[in-house]
Amino acid sequence: MELWAIITIGSAFLQNMRSALQKHLKGQMGTTGATFVRFGFGLPFAFLYLAILQFGLDRPMPVPDLVFAGWAVVGALAQITATFLLVHLFSFRNFAVGTAYSRTEPAQAALVALLLFGETITSGTLAAILVSILGVMAISVARTPLRPLALITSVGSPTALIGLASGFFFGISGTAYRAASLALAPSLPEPDAVVQAGYTLCVVIVIQTVTMLVWMLWRERHEFARIRAVWKTSAMVGFVGATASFGWFIAMTLQQVAVVKALAQVEMLFTFASAVFVFKEKINRLEILGCLLIVAGVLILILV
Numbered sequence: 001m002e003l004w005a006i007i008t009i010g011s012a013f014l015q016n017m018r019s020a021l022q023k024h025l026k027g028q029m030g031t032t033g034a035t036f037v038r039f040g041f042g043l044p045f046a047f048l049y050l051a052i053l054q055f056g057l058d059r060p061m062p063v064p065d066l067v068f069a070g071w072a073v074v075g076a077l078a079q080i081t082a083t084f085l086l087v088h089l090f091s092f093r094n095f096a097v098g099t100a101y102s103r104t105e106p107a108q109a110a111l112v113a114l115l116l117f118g119e120t121i122t123s124g125t126l127a128a129i130l131v132s133i134l135g136v137m138a139i140s141v142a143r144t145p146l147r148p149l150a151l152i153t154s155v156g157s158p159t160a161l162i163g164l165a166s167g168f169f170f171g172i173s174g175t176a177y178r179a180a181s182l183a184l185a186p187s188l189p190e191p192d193a194v195v196q197a198g199y200t201l202c203v204v205i206v207i208q209t210v211t212m213l214v215w216m217l218w219r220e221r222h223e224f225a226r227i228r229a230v231w232k233t234s235a236m237v238g239f240v241g242a243t244a245s246f247g248w249f250i251a252m253t254l255q256q257v258a259v260v261k262a263l264a265q266v267e268m269l270f271t272f273a274s275a276v277f278v279f280k281e282k283i284n285r286l287e288i289l290g291c292l293l294i295v296a297g298v299l300i301l302i303l304v
Contacts (some may be wrong), residue, residue, distance in 0.1 A: 004254040005263055005302065011247030012267035016241040019251060025233060029226035031087045037227060038083060039208040041238025042245070044291060046205045048233050049246055062184035064203070072200060075176030076207040084171035085162050099253065102170070103136040107274075109171035110258035121258055128301035129258060135293025138286050139268050148193040149298045174248075177204065181253040195248030204219060205242070206255065222286040243291030262301055265294055 002148075018038065025034045055058045064072075086102055106129045113119040181200045187192040216223050227234055251260045272291060276283060 002255075004251045004260065007247045007254075008251045008263045011251065012264045013270050014244035014258045014262075016267045016270040018237055020215050021133060021233060021240065022160065023271070025030075025230060025237065028224055028230050029221065032212070032220050033227050034087050035080065035084045036209075036216065036243045037234040037237045039080075039212060039238075040227075041234045041243035043205050043209050043238070045239050045242035046198075046202045046246070049242070051201050052145055053195055053198050054109045056173055058191060062196060062199055062291060063187040064199075065152055065187070066181050068183040068200075068203075071176045071180035072203050073207060074088075075173045076204045077211070078169045078176060079201035079204075080208055080211060081171035082166045082173060084245060085166035089159060089166070095296060101160050102136075102166040104133055104164065105167040105174075106258050106261035106265070107133060107172045108168050109174050109261050110256075112168075112171045112175045112259055117179070117219065119256060119258075121256065123221070124300060125259055125262070128297045128299075129262045131300060132262055132294050132297025135290040135295075135297060136265050136268050138293065139272060139288030148236065155170050171257070174252055174261060177249055178257050180204075180254045181249060190290045193250050193253040197246060197253050201242070201246055201249050203243075205250075259301065263298060266298060269294055 022034050025037060054061055054087045064262060089102070110119075110121055110126070110129065136158075177200060180203075181193075181196040188195065250259070255279065269291060272287060
């Protein structure tokens with residue numbers, strides 16, 4: 001298995017942990033606060049990773065240019081928007097629909113990359129993306145009264161639209177991060193995906209933290225007290241989130257965003273496994289079908 005694939009699977013596992021922690025925090029603070037902790041508490045860890053690379057491993061640092069800065073800003077703001085929308089879905093009673101549609105991110109990332117950079121993907125990769133998306137959507141609605149056919153009829157519902165918007169902005173952010181990271185390569189003695197990813201992560205997370213701090217100081221100062229009350233859990237979200245993001249950035253520097261995001265659908269398998277083996281929940285047919293489709297999508301992606 002290639003390095004980018006191993007890193008992607010590890011990052012998907014960590015992202016599953018981060019999402020569970022954020023969902024827990026959503027019951028103790030507002031959407032903005034639960035979104036902020038991912039960035040604000042991840043900031044120290046991002047700089048720690050970069051410091052290890054520079055001072056511990058003596059890896060040379062890149063020199064950013066305006067192209068890098070532009071894509072970093074676009075990616076940072078798009079990810080804030082996508083995360084806010086995803087966390088906001090937890091407020092809806094039937095958030096399963098929105099979550100399912102947010103998982104169309106790989107297909108939307110492929111479209112964004114095509115429109116912005118002319119990147120194309122093979123027919124096999126496209127098939128893998130579509131199969132894995134179907135699997136994720138099946139699992140997302142398997143434990144609700146919602147019938148699979150209703151996913152099509154509910155495409156205009158608020159939760160579906162929010163989910164689609166979240167997936168779209170995640171697609172933009174991933175494509176922008178790849179462009180930013182690749183823009184650093186010419187300033188290095190030789191391309192270094194780990195350094196490019198670590199540097200991009202630090203710049204992006206600073207932009208995100210400052211942006212959200214300004215917003216909360218202006219509109220939602222009450223969130224600071226809530227965040228302070230659960231700082232230990234928030235710190236864990238920051239650590240897991242920053243580590244996962246570091247992995248994502250490396251993978252997306254090495255491989256096309258749509259391909260990385262397609263493999264990242266294995267996160268749903270981790271979520272499903274936790275529900276079955278940790279919480280002892282029963283398995284239904286739709287969940288089994290969804291798991292099989294995700295596995296099939298991953299196998300197509302790796303073998304084609």
